[in-house]
Amino acid sequence: MSIIEKAFNKAKGQGQGQITNTPLELLGEEINLLNVTEVEKEALINVNNRPNTSSSNESKVAEIDWLKLAELGFVTPGDSNTQAIEEYRNIKRPLVNNAFGEASAGIERANLILITSSVPGEGKTFTAINLALSIANERDKKVLLIDADVARPSVSKILGIQSSPGLIEYLEGQDVEFSDIVLKTNMPGLRIIPAGKQHKHSTELLASNRMILLAQQLSNRYPDRIVIFDSPPLLAATQGQVLAELVGQVVLVIEAETTPQSMVMESTSRLASCDVVLTVLNKAKSTGDASYYGYGQYAH
Ligand SMILES: Nc1ncnc2c1ncn2[C@@H]1O[C@H](COP(=O)(O)OP(=O)(O)O)[C@@H](O)[C@H]1O
Ligand SMILES: [Mg+2]
Numbered sequence: 473m474s475i476i477e478k479a480f481n482k483a484k485g486q487g488q489g490q491i492t493n494t495p496l497e498l499l500g501e502e503i504n505l506l507n508v509t510e511v512e513k514e515a516l517i518n519v520n521n522r523p524n525t526s527s528s529n530e531s532k533v534a535e536i537d538w539l540k541l542a543e544l545g546f547v548t549p550g551d552s553n554t555q556a557i558e559e560y561r562n563i564k565r566p567l568v569n570n571a572f573g574e575a576s577a578g579i580e581r582a583n584l585i586l587i588t589s590s591v592p593g594e595g596k597t598f599t600a601i602n603l604a605l606s607i608a609n610e611r612d613k614k615v616l617l618i619d620a621d622v623a624r625p626s627v628s629k630i631l632g633i634q635s636s637p638g639l640i641e642y643l644e645g646q647d648v649e650f651s652d653i654v655l656k657t658n659m660p661g662l663r664i665i666p667a668g669k670q671h672k673h674s675t676e677l678l679a680s681n682r683m684i685l686l687a688q689q690l691s692n693r694y695p696d697r698i699v700i701f702d703s704p705p706l707l708a709a710t711q712g713q714v715l716a717e718l719v720g721q722v723v724l725v726i727e728a729e730t731t732p733q734s735m736v737m738e739s740t741s742r743l744a745s746c747d748v749v750l751t752v753l754n755k756a757k758s759t760g761d762a763s764y765y766g767y768g769q770y771a772h
Contacts, residue, residue: 532636532655532656533655533656533657533658534631534633534634534655534656534657534658534664535632535633535657535658536631536632536633536657536658536659536662537631537632540632541601541630541631541632544630545598546598546601546602546605546630547560547602547605547606548605549605549609549659556602557606560602560603560606561606563599563603563606563723563750563752564603564606564607566750567585567603567607567698567721567723567750568607568613568698570582570720570721570748571583571585571698571720571721572696578747579720579721579747579748580691580720580747581687581688581691581718581719581720582720582721582747582748583690583691583694583695583696583697583698583699583720584687584690584691584699584701584718584719584720584721585603585698585699585700585701585719585720585721585722585723586620586701586703586712586715586716586718586719586721586722586723587599587600587603587700587701587702587703587723587725588703588704588705588706588712588715588716588722588723588724588725588739589705589706589724589725589726589727589731589739590705590706590707590724590726590731590735590736590738590739591705591707591708591731591735592624592705592708593727594705594725594726594727594730594731594754594755595725595727595752595754595755596621596702596703596705596725597621597626597627597630597702598754599723599725599752599754600617600627600700600701600702601617601627601630601631601702603700603723604617604662604698604700605659605662607698607700608659608660608661608662609659609661613661613698614661614662614663614694614696614697614698615661615662615663615697615698615699615700616654616663616664616665616690616694616697616698616699616700617662617663617664617665617700617702618639618664618665618699618700618701618702619638619639619664619665619666619667619702620639620667620678620701620702620703620704620711620715621667621702621703621704622639622640622667622668622670622671622674622677622678622704622711623670623674623704623709623711624704625638625666625667625668626702627664627666627667627702628664628666628667631657631664633655633657633664633666635666636653636655636666636668637652637653637666637668637669638653638665638666638667638668638669639653639665639666639667639668640667640668640669640670640671640674640677641653641668641669642665642668642682642686643677643678643680643682643683643686644671644677645682650686653665653666653668674711675709675710675711678704678711678714678715679710679711679714683715683718684718687718687719691720701715701719703715703716706724706738706739706742706743707735707738707739707742712742713742713743716742716743716745716746717745717746719746720747720748721746721747721748721749721750722743722746722748722749722750723749723750723751723752724736724739724740724743724749724750724751724752725751725752725754726751726752726753726754727754727755728753728754728755728756728757729756729757730755
């Protein structure tokens with residue numbers, strides 16, 4: 473039984489709250505509980521059965537600082553760095569195909585993608601942001617970028633977004649609704665969930681039933697949206713591995729000529745239960761016509 477099934481069963485066992493057809497607000501869109509299975513209904517009600525006292529981020533638009541982003545070497549819309557654009561196109565193609573194309577058959581939660589690495593500094597955030605921008609830049613593609621590296625959050629800072637409540641506040645569950653933490657951005661199709669405040673129990677929160685249900689909801693309700701999680705590293709703590717079990721696809725970023733092979737082997741063994749693991753060789757020295765990034769894929 474998967475941890476998601478266990479969470480649903482646990483929520484079902486608690487069985488509190490009367491089932492209503494109240495629409496739930498997620499990503500600013502209404503979900504009618506009539507279309508949700510019985511087990512899901514109870515789990516969702518346990519998660520959402522709180523008074524709505526907080527103000528929503530729905531109307532706020534976070535202005536991404538494109539100039540700063542370009543200065544930091546990110547691939548921004550209108551960028552003329554054709555090599556980098558092409559490399560991210562190559563990296564995103566199989567991910568998007570697995571999420572929406574024929575290849576998605578059999579991959580559960582294929583639209584949820586975790587970007588991780590063995591240790592800090594290998595380029596998770598760099599890859600997560602560039603992939604999010606590259607996918608959101610496509611017509612008709614919507615992306616939600618979640619900063620789940622809650623111990624070392626950096627997405628908001630890099631994008632030049634003011635700090636605001638984020639994943640941690642939502643997982644704490646203190647009257648914070650999902651719509652309170654989702655920020656629209658000045659890039660159509662791209663929304664952000666910041667990490668939120670530092671929390672001494674962030675490990676437990678990332679492994680909580682509320683996180684598991686959030687992943688399930690994101691996958692079930694938004695199959696047309698790519699959700700990218702910027703993850704903690706795999707070898708420093710357990711959160712990365714826990715998150716990897718919640719998503720359909722994992723991208724393992726490997727810093728070229730720096731990360732020892734033994735660490736990469738250890739990381740891949742920790743991802744053994746994941747359906748799809750793709751690897752990106754990052755910060756490789758450019759050698760003429762050769763691609764800056766290596767790219768490989770294995771599936772279990
Ligand atoms: N492909 C790349 N090209 C240039 N700089 C990069 C690249 N990947 C990462 N960096 C830089 O390396 C540093 C560490 O990357 P970061 O994404 O923050 O790592 P992580 O999130 O894994 O800790 C950052 O300063 C980032 O801008
Ligand atoms: Mg990072």
